[in-house]
Amino acid sequence: MFSGIVEGRAEVVRVRDGERGMRVEWKFPEGLTLEVGQSVALDGVCLTVERFAEGVATFFLSDETLGRTKFGEVLKPGYVSNYERALKVGDRLDGHIVLGHVDGVARLTKVRDYGDGGKEWEVEVPEELARYVAEKGSVALDGTSLTVNSVAGNRFVIRLVPHTLRITALGVRREGEKLNFEADVIARYVERLMEFMR
Incomplete structure (x- = not known):
């Protein structure tokens, strides 16, 4: 984990x-x-x-x-x-639970400057994965825990602070590039539970 x-x-x-x-x-x-x-x-x-x-x-x-x-x-x-x-017992969980089991491939569709050295990204996910993306929820892009700022259809917006751009490989990603996408595992479990409640 x-x-x-x-x-x-x-x-x-x-x-x-x-x-x-x-x-x-x-x-x-x-x-x-x-x-x-x-x-x-x-x-x-x-x-x-x-x-x-x-x-x-x-x-x-x-x-x-x-x-x-x-x-x-x-x-x-x-x-x-x-x-x-991987996390060890006793480590801080500063992001969210990421399993390392990628759900699919997303695409970076737009990059805009945001704030003092930050970036705003628009990301597109396959239609079948869009239901797992929620405003103010968490996603992992290339293994990075990120908060969703807004959602429209199968596209969503995230904001990257300068520290994230400097430390991670997201700082070298460009428009049009593909990104590994993992949905929040909680969303998947909720969906599965709902199937049994119908």
């Missing part, structure tokens, strides 16, 4: 096709240590460390992961991702 409070950026250094998926190597900031078997969210996708040496971690991404997320299209050397290590 994760909080959506991104720790920083990691850069793809190598991509290798494999049987039923691919192996990807990300370079992490100097001084960060990962253990084999540890769970790490990269752009909101929960992945398991296969190998870690000299700041570079290797992960296996299955065909299912590549098909459900943006990773099947965007991963190449130089690509920058958000990373967050």
Whole structure:
């Protein structure tokens, strides 16, 4: 489980096709240590460390992961991702509950300047996921916990403060780019419960 409070950026250094998926190597900031078997969210996708040496971690991404997320299209050397290590018992939950199970791919449709160094984004999600987005609710975009400011159909608006733009890979995303989208898990459980109450 994760909080959506991104720790920083990691850069793809190598991509290798494999049987039923691919192996990807990300370079992490100097001084960060990962253990084999540890769970790490990269752009909101929960992945398991296969190998870690000299700041570079290797992960296996299955065909299912590549098909459900943006990773099947965007991963190449130089690509920058958000990373967050899994929560431990006793950690603060400053964002919201993020599982690392991406629901689908969203698209960044508009970027506007907002406030003193901030940005306002308009994001489009697939029609079938729009029902999970609520004004003042939470969503995860590329693993980042964000508050929805407004909703219209399958589009919604969020605002990014300068700190978020500086620390996370959202600071290098541009109009038209794809984003991994995870709905608030509470919305999914409520929907499932309502099905049994009909």
